[in-house]
Structures are given as structure tokens and as C-alpha cells.
Amino acid sequence: MIISYTTKELELLARIMRAEALNEGDLGMLMVGNVVVNRALADCYTFKNIDSITDVIYQPNQFVGINSSLFQASPTTFEKNLAKRILAGEYYYPATHALWFYAPGKNSSCKSTWYSMPLAGRYNNHCFYRPNKGECNSIY
Numbered sequence: 481m482i483i484s485y486t487t488k489e490l491e492l493l494a495r496i497m498r499a500e501a502l503n504e505g506d507l508g509m510l511m512v513g514n515v516v517v518n519r520a521l522a523d524c525y526t527f528k529n530i531d532s533i534t535d536v537i538y539q540p541n542q543f544v545g546i547n548s549s550l551f552q553a554s555p556t557t558f559e560k561n562l563a564k565r566i567l568a569g570e571y572y573y574p575a576t577h578a579l580w581f582y583a584p585g586k587n588s589s590c591k592s593t594w595y596s597m598p599l600a601g602r603y604n605n606h607c608f609y610r611p612n613k614g615e616c617n618s619i620y
Contacts, residue, residue, distance in 0.1 A: 482569045483520050489533035494555035494563040496537050499545030504604045506562060511575035511603055513566030518579055524616035527579065574601025577619050578608040 485493070493516055501508035519527045519536040530536055537543060545551050555563070575581070580594050583605045590599050590607035597609040613620055 481567060483517055483533070483567065485533050485567055490560060490563050490567065491555050492537050493533050493566065494559040495551045495553070496543055496545055497563060497566075498555065498559050499548040499551035500543060501606065502550060504606060507572060508604055508606060509559070509562055510566060510570065511572050511578075511606065511608065512581065513563060514571055514575035515578050515581055515608070517566055518575075518577065518619045521618050522579060522616055523618045524611065525579070572603075574603060574608040574610075576600070577610040579611060579616070579619070580609040581606045583607070 493513055496516060497509040497512045501512045504511075516533060516536050519530055519539075520533055522528075522530070526539075527536075530539055537546065578600050580597060582594065584590060584607060586605055590602050592599055594607070594609040597611055600608045600610040602608070611619075
């Protein structure tokens with residue numbers, strides 16, 4: 481386990497992974513989970529006082545998925561198992577060190593930077609962005 485969590489937080493993580501990336505498949509949902517955990521571990525930028533899964537998910541203006549019916553519904557056992565894998569420490573490139581992601585649209589390319597951070601890579605319709613090494617040591 482790379483971060484402590486409650487049963488409620490496991491379910492929150494599973495729900496936000498589904499709401500943000502259901503159409504991206506299992507791997508896309510796992511990568512969203514990576515970003516959530518990275519933000520809880522981060523000691524930089526707007527994440528300095530964000531220390532739990534709950535803090536990350538409910539930080540204002542971060543995840544549009546919290547307004548989705550996909551987020552409101554209870555997670556399935558399968559989705560909770562995906563979340564458990566992330567909480568156990570599984571990481572997937574390009575979300576390995578990412579703190580941000582967005583979906584530009586199927587026929588649009590990723591911006592080279594997002595909030596002044598470099599593009600880490602793309603998976604399906606999500607672009608992932610990470611801080612430069614040395615800028616947020618807690619996630620490297």
C-alpha cells in the first residue's frame with residue numbers, strides 16, 4: 481500500500497476512475513487512479529495540503545467526473561479491484577508521475593504543455609502531464 485485509505489476512499493477512487501475514464505477501458509481507468517494517488521502524495525503546486533483520496537477527489541475544480549451519474553453510482557467489485565491495484569502501488573505509463581490529464585477530443589492532438597507542465601504522453605483520448613524532475617520529488 482502506497483497511501484493509507486478507508487473503505488469509503490477505495491470506493492471514491494473506483495467511482496472517479498470510472499467517471500473519468502470508463503470509455504478508455506481498464507488501463508485508462510488505472511491511469512486516472514495513478515493521477516489521484518500522485519496528487520495525494522504530492523507536496524507541490526496546489527496539492528501541498530491535499531493528503532488523502534477524499535481531499536484529491538473533492539478538491540474544487542479538478543475532476544469534472546464528480547458531476548457525472550457514473551460517479552454517483554456505487555462501484556462494482558471489478559472497479560474496486562482496479563482501485564485496489566492502484567492503491568497497492570501499480571503504475572502505468574504515461575501516468576507514472578502525472579498530476580494532470582485532460583481529453584482533447586479524438587481528432588485533436590495533446591498540447592505540449594498543460595499548466596506549464598510537459599506532456600508525459602497520451603493514452604487513447606487522455607493526455608497526461610507531469611512536473612519536471614526536481615519540482616515535485618514526492619512523486620518521483
